[in-house]
Amino acid sequence: MRVLFVSSEAYPLAKTGGLADVSGSLPAALASFGLDVRLLIPAYPMALDRLANPHSVADLGEDVRVGPMRLIGGRMPDSGVPVWLLDCPHLFRRAGRLYTDENGRDWPDNARRFAVFNHVAMRLARGLRGIAWRPDVVHANDWHAGLTPALLKTLPANDRPASLFTIHNIAFQGLFPPGVFPELGLAPAAFSPGGVEYYNQVSFLKAGIRYADEVTTVSPTYAREIASSELGFGLQGVLSERLEHLSGILNGVDYGTWDPAHDHHLPCRYDVGNLANKGECKRRIREEFGLDPDPEVPLIAFISRLTGQKMADVVLEALPWLDRQKAQLAVVGQGEPDIERAFREAGAGRNGRVAVHVGYDEPVAHRVLAGADMLLAPARFEPCGLTQMYALRYGTVPLVRATGGLSDTVVDVGARNIRRDIATGYRFRDATLAAMTGCIARALEGFRQPALWRHIQRAGMKQDFGWPQSAARYLAICDRLLGAASGVSRLRASAVRGDDYVGEPLAQQEGE
Ligand code: ADP
Numbered sequence: 001m002r003v004l005f006v007s008s009e010a011y012p013l014a015k016t017g018g019l020a021d022v023s024g025s026l027p028a029a030l031a032s033f034g035l036d037v038r039l040l041i042p043a044y045p046m047a048l049d050r051l052a053n054p055h056s057v058a059d060l061g062e063d064v065r066v067g068p069m070r071l072i073g074g075r076m077p078d079s080g081v082p083v084w085l086l087d088c089p090h091l092f093r094r095a096g097r098l099y100t101d102e103n104g105r106d107w108p109d110n111a112r113r114f115a116v117f118n119h120v121a122m123r124l125a126r127g128l129r130g131i132a133w134r135p136d137v138v139h140a141n142d143w144h145a146g147l148t149p150a151l152l153k154t155l156p157a158n159d160r161p162a163s164l165f166t167i168h169n170i171a172f173q174g175l176f177p178p179g180v181f182p183e184l185g186l187a188p189a190a191f192s193p194g195g196v197e198y199y200n201q202v203s204f205l206k207a208g209i210r211y212a213d214e215v216t217t218v219s220p221t222y223a224r225e226i227a228s229s230e231l232g233f234g235l236q237g238v239l240s241e242r243l244e245h246l247s248g249i250l251n252g253v254d255y256g257t258w259d260p261a262h263d264h265h266l267p268c269r270y271d272v273g274n275l276a277n278k279g280e281c282k283r284r285i286r287e288e289f290g291l292d293p294d295p296e297v298p299l300i301a302f303i304s305r306l307t308g309q310k311m312a313d314v315v316l317e318a319l320p321w322l323d324r325q326k327a328q329l330a331v332v333g334q335g336e337p338d339i340e341r342a343f344r345e346a347g348a349g350r351n352g353r354v355a356v357h358v359g360y361d362e363p364v365a366h367r368v369l370a371g372a373d374m375l376l377a378p379a380r381f382e383p384c385g386l387t388q389m390y391a392l393r394y395g396t397v398p399l400v401r402a403t404g405g406l407s408d409t410v411v412d413v414g415a416r417n418i419r420r421d422i423a424t425g426y427r428f429r430d431a432t433l434a435a436m437t438g439c440i441a442r443a444l445e446g447f448r449q450p451a452l453w454r455h456i457q458r459a460g461m462k463q464d465f466g467w468p469q470s471a472a473r474y475l476a477i478c479d480r481l482l483g484a485a486s487g488v489s490r491l492r493a494s495a496v497r498g499d500d501y502v503g504e505p506l507a508q509q510e511g512e
Contacts, residue, residue, distance in 0.1 A: 001478060002036045002037075002134065003038070004121065005037055006039075007040075007141040007145060008041060008098065010023035010027075010083075013041060013076070013077075014047045016099070025079075026252070026474065027076075029471035032468075033472070033475055035475070035478075036133075039082070040084045040121055041083065041086070045093055051072070053075050054072050054074040055073055056071075057084070057131065063116070066116055071131075111183070112183060114143075114145075118146075119147075121140070122155075125148075125160070135161045136161055137161055137481060138162070138163050139165075139474075143172055143174030145208065146165065146206070146207045147184060147208075149212035150195075150196060154186070162213050162478070164477060165209065166215075168217075170231070171233050173235070176204075190207075205235070206238055209238055209239060213481055214245050214247075214477050215247075216247050216248065217246070218384035219249075220250070220408055222383045227246060228240070250465065251389075251470065252466055253393065258394075263370065266366060267280065271461070272458055275395055278395055282299060283371075285370070289368075291330065291355050292352040299330060299372045300374045300376050301329075301369060301391075301396065302375075302376045306335030306340055306343060306358075309381060315331075316339065318433060318437050319346050321437050322354075323353070325440070327440075369391060373396065377401075379431075380431045381404055382404040382406045384408075388400050388410055392410075393460070393463070398460070400425060401427070401431060403431075413446060423455075424459050424460040424463060
């Protein structure tokens with residue numbers, strides 16, 4: 001089975017968030033099942049720098065508006081998965097961030113940048129001269145790749161690959177003024193409520209949802225939430241019309257990168273059988289961050305985009321309360337400028353108790369995660385969330401709001417769950433200051449009971465959220481798509497480890 005994986009970012013080539021982690025590891029997990037998976041991402045400067053074995057594979061011609069384009073072939077540095085970078089210097093070789101300039105302002109030509117990207121995905125799907133490879137399935141991800149399923153639908157039905165569209169975060173919809181529509185290469189009728197129009201704007205995300213053969217999102221709870229509540233950010237109606245083709249598959253963790261037993265970013269390593277070195281990681285990160293050394297005081301980590309989604313504003317509000325607790329806080333994040341500034345100021349006034357590292361720094365995130373006792377992961381909504389799953393493996397007890405994937409991955413420390421040995425963290429329900437501080441207070445109480453705490457840590461460290469289970473669910477969907485398209489199951493039964501891995505359509509989940 002040949003799969004073209006289309007994503008705007010893939011770790012380690014380019015990353016702004018969890019989408020990159022998934023795009024970096026899911027293709028490799030699918031390849032390990034024997035699938036022929038290839039990745040398409042834009043040739044951002046850092047992606048060009050990091051690609052292994054880069055070489056020019058196809059000249060895509062020149063466009064008056066965007067200049068010359070070509071495909072650069074290569075491999076992912078770690079997994080070796082084949083990659084194509086769409087090299088269009090005018091659109092993608094820029095200083096600044098992937099979607100914004102240095103000051104966080106959206107690039108004014110984002111619609112054009114990603115329309116071009118989707119057209120190249122479609123050309124690859126149709127078969128490009130010089131490339132003897134056509135996909136059976138195109139797996140498009142998030143709004144940046146949302147036009148691809150719509151463009152594929154313009155091809156003859158008997159000569160197009162099946163399409164799968166994954167929503168990683170429905171809050172980011174790729175909304176643009178109607179003036180961009182003529183550039184998209186879709187039939188005029190597509191600019192309608194049944195197509196890509198969203199309140200007289202063009203929505204790339206809606207295009208993916210409406211036109212893909214199957215739609216997935218990144219956790220079962222989030223699939224229910226976006227189709228049935230305000231968490232659909234206005235697209236709940238569109239999704240509810242596609243329930244038969246919508247399912248939630250939890251993201252997997254790349255334990256090659258996120259495991260304290262092998263993590264080369266840590267000063268020393270540890271595992272579930274020996275947690276002594278975690279104490280040393282704590283001592284070292286406190287030193288690095290200028291926090292007071294008292295080993296009895298728990299260290300709480302907040303490693304997150306500093307945005308409203310992550311309740312970073314509420315974490316700020318909680319600082320005066322936290323001042324009165326026996327606890328320290330280490331913040332690693334970047335995001336909304338006002339929130340960044342407020343955290344910097346808050347940290348400066350709390351020497352030794354609160355440390356703030358504003359910026360995006362992968363090694364620091366690893367070290368803080370390992371050194372902390374708890375990870376605070378609140379969210380107004382959370383499609384899947386990866387840091388809480390990483391925290392579990394690092395013996396860093398997660399404190400989460402029960403929403404989306406956080407609900408699917410953390411089991412609360414209640415008496416029954418402790419008895420059943422399944423409690424892995426602390427949960428709170430409402431997105432309020434009181435609920436969050438109440439949850440932290442419960443966790444601080446738990447920390448004062450070393451036997452209980454070790455128990456929770458160990459239960460968490462034994463969890464397995466690795467890719468094989470999740471990738472098998474994607475594989476089952478691809479198989480279903482090809483079965484439907486061709487009447488022939490191309491999947492070897494041995495590749496899927498039992499029916500229980502098959503992503504259930506949302507309609508069935510709702511009946512639970
Ligand atoms: P989201 O994709 O919504 O930002 P996730 O929890 O799914 O949230 O993924 C966040 C990823 O980004 C994790 O790998 C996390 O460790 C990492 N991360 C977030 N902020 C930072 C930061 N400032 N520095 C380094 N890594 C960060």
